[in-house]
Amino acid sequence: MSLSIQLAPKHQRGLLLANPVMTASGTFGYGTEYSHLFDIQKLGAIVCKGTTLEPRDGNPQPRLAETACGLLNSIGLQNIGIKALIKEKAPIWASWRAPVIVNIAGETIEDYAQLAGELDGVAGVSAIEVNISCPNIKAGGAEFGTNPESAAKVTATVKAATSLPVLVKLTPNTNNIAEIARAVAEAGADAISLINTLKGMAMDIPKRRPLLGTATGGLSGPAIKPVALYMVYEVAGVVDIPVIGCGGITTASDALEFIMAGASAVQVGTATFTNPRAPLDVLEGIEQFMEKEGIDNLTELIGTARQ
Ligand SMILES: Cc1cc2nc3c(=O)[nH]c(=O)nc-3n(C[C@H](O)[C@H](O)[C@H](O)COP(=O)(O)O)c2cc1C
Numbered sequence: 001m002s003l004s005i006q007l008a009p010k011h012q013r014g015l016l017l018a019n020p021v022m023t024a025s026g027t028f029g030y031g032t033e034y035s036h037l038f039d040i041q042k043l044g045a046i047v048c049k050g051t052t053l054e055p056r057d058g059n060p061q062p063r064l065a066e067t068a069c070g071l072l073n074s075i076g077l078q079n080i081g082i083k084a085l086i087k088e089k090a091p092i093w094a095s096w097r098a099p100v101i102v103n104i105a106g107e108t109i110e111d112y113a114q115l116a117g118e119l120d121g122v123a124g125v126s127a128i129e130v131n132i133s134c135p136n137i138k139a140g141g142a143e144f145g146t147n148p149e150s151a152a153k154v155t156a157t158v159k160a161a162t163s164l165p166v167l168v169k170l171t172p173n174t175n176n177i178a179e180i181a182r183a184v185a186e187a188g189a190d191a192i193s194l195i196n197t198l199k200g201m202a203m204d205i206p207k208r209r210p211l212l213g214t215a216t217g218g219l220s221g222p223a224i225k226p227v228a229l230y231m232v233y234e235v236a237g238v239v240d241i242p243v244i245g246c247g248g249i250t251t252a253s254d255a256l257e258f259i260m261a262g263a264s265a266v267q268v269g270t271a272t273f274t275n276p277r278a279p280l281d282v283l284e285g286i287e288q289f290m291e292k293e294g295i296d297n298l299t300e301l302i303g304t305a306r307q
Contacts, residue, residue, distance in 0.1 A: 001290055003283075003298045005044070005264050007242050008127070008165035008190035015099065015127050015165040015190070017044035017265060020298060021255065021283040024246050024269030025050055025103035025129060025169070026075065028279075030089045031096075038277040041097040044265060048089070050105040050131050053114060055081035060213035065202045070223030070248075071270050072200050074214040077105050077134075082118050093124030101167065103129040107137045109157050116161035128164050130154060132184075133171035133196040133218075145171040145196075148183035155187035167244065170194040170235070172224075177231050178238045185239040193244035193267060194235060195228045221270040222248040229261055236262025236303060250278060252285020259286075262303040 003019035022045040028034060031046040040046065058078030065072040080088070085102065093100040102125050106112040112130065119125050132145035132154050144150045155168050168184045170177060172195040181192055197218025202211040210216070228247025236243045245258030246267035255266045271278035286298075295301060 001287070001296055003287065003290070005242075005298060007167070007244070007265060010241065011165045011190045012163075013165070015045075017099065018097075019044040019283055019286075020259070020263075020265035021279050021286070022101070022244070022265055022267045023047055023272065023279055024267035025131065027269040027272050030085075031098075031100060032089070032092060034272075034276055038280050040280075042283065043098050043279050044283075045099045045101055045126070046096075047101045047103055047129055047267065048085070049079050050077045050103045051079050051082055051085050051115065052077055052105050053082055053111055055079065055084065062211060062213055063217075065211045065217070067200070067202060067219065067223065070200075070219050070221035071273070072202055072212060072217040072219055073197070074212045074217035076214070082115055086118065086122050090122050090124035096124070099126035100124060101127045101129050103131055103169070104158075105131045105134045106154075107134065109153060112154050113157045113161045116158040116164075116166075120162040120164060125164065127167060127190075128158060128162060129167040129169050129193060130158050131169050131196065133169070133173070143171055143173065145180060146174045148176070148179050151180050152183040152187035155184045155189050159188040165190040167191045167193050169196055170231075171196045172227060172231055172247075173199050178234050181235040181239050185241050189241060191242040191244060191264075192235060192239060193246055195224070195231050195247045198224050198227065220248070222250055224248050225254060229257055232258055232263050233261040233305070237306065249282065252282050252289060255282045255286055256289060256301070259298070259301050260303070260305040262306055264302055
């Protein structure tokens with residue numbers, strides 16, 4: 001039985017995963033925090049926290065709020081910064097069997113170029129995932145990923161700055177996800193991951209104010225799964241690069257739905273907050289399903305709902 005998957009088939013070195021289950025950025029720290037809880041090396045890949053040029057303390061508290069079947073967050077990219085990541089985390093990752101993908105976030109195109117350039121050739125870093133759900137401060141704060149031109153520009157800039165495979169992570173906060181996916185693919189992305197969180201908010205009734213310190217935040221968890229699944233289905237129909245599904249995946253059944261919609265791999269995020277070994281449970285469930293159904297190769301399942 002083979003679960004291995006090539007996530008960057010157009011890239012010279014490629015990004016070969018032993019299986020399709022990854023962690024989602026910002027929900028699994030740097031991986032190191034979880035290595036004592038289960039054998040994280042069994043995972044297909046680990047995507048680390050969103051990383052910026054400078055260290056960030058993140059947004060004011062409260063930064064988390066539970067909602068019906070979901071979670072609102074406004075962490076604000078709290079992270080140690082690219083220099084500390086390269087110095088302290090990458091040497092640990094270099095000895096791991098599971099590839100580590102570094103998620104990057106910028107406020108300008110130049111930030112993304114510099115981040116990608118600094119990661120190039122760093123042992124322990126297998127690929128870059130570009131978070132384009134960040135506000136473009138030179139364009140009035142609109143998210144890079146809500147406009148096909150700026151999404152393509154970030155993609156092309158990162159590709160030019162690194163020899164690593166580049167995954168571009170789309171925001172669902174747009175009405176033209178297919179157009180953005182096409183623009184990103186044409187700009188040279190090796191794979192597309194989607195979705196990031198949906199914009200949302202909650203109120204603190206006694207205070208009569210928004211619950212989150214930043215008023216609005218990003219919604220994740222099972223509440224967003226149908227939206228994510230639809231967007232993966234849509235995007236897989238318009239690009240010829242691998243698509244990585246993310247959004248509310250909690251069980252192997254969830255993951256299988258995304259794979260049938262056209263995803264070559266999946267990311268497990270919010271589910272790890274209630275069950276840290278959720279990514280491994282998802283993987284084991286996929287294996288059991290394949291065994292039961294007599295499926296020898298995972299690729300047989302990808303996009304079956306589209307045929
Ligand atoms: C607390 C938290 C922090 C996150 N941080 C990041 C981040 O730094 N970069 C990023 O691209 N996505 C980030 N995300 C989005 C997730 O990676 C994922 O796209 C989203 O939560 C949907 O998947 P899920 O429902 O499985 O969590 C974060 C999500 C949560 C809940």
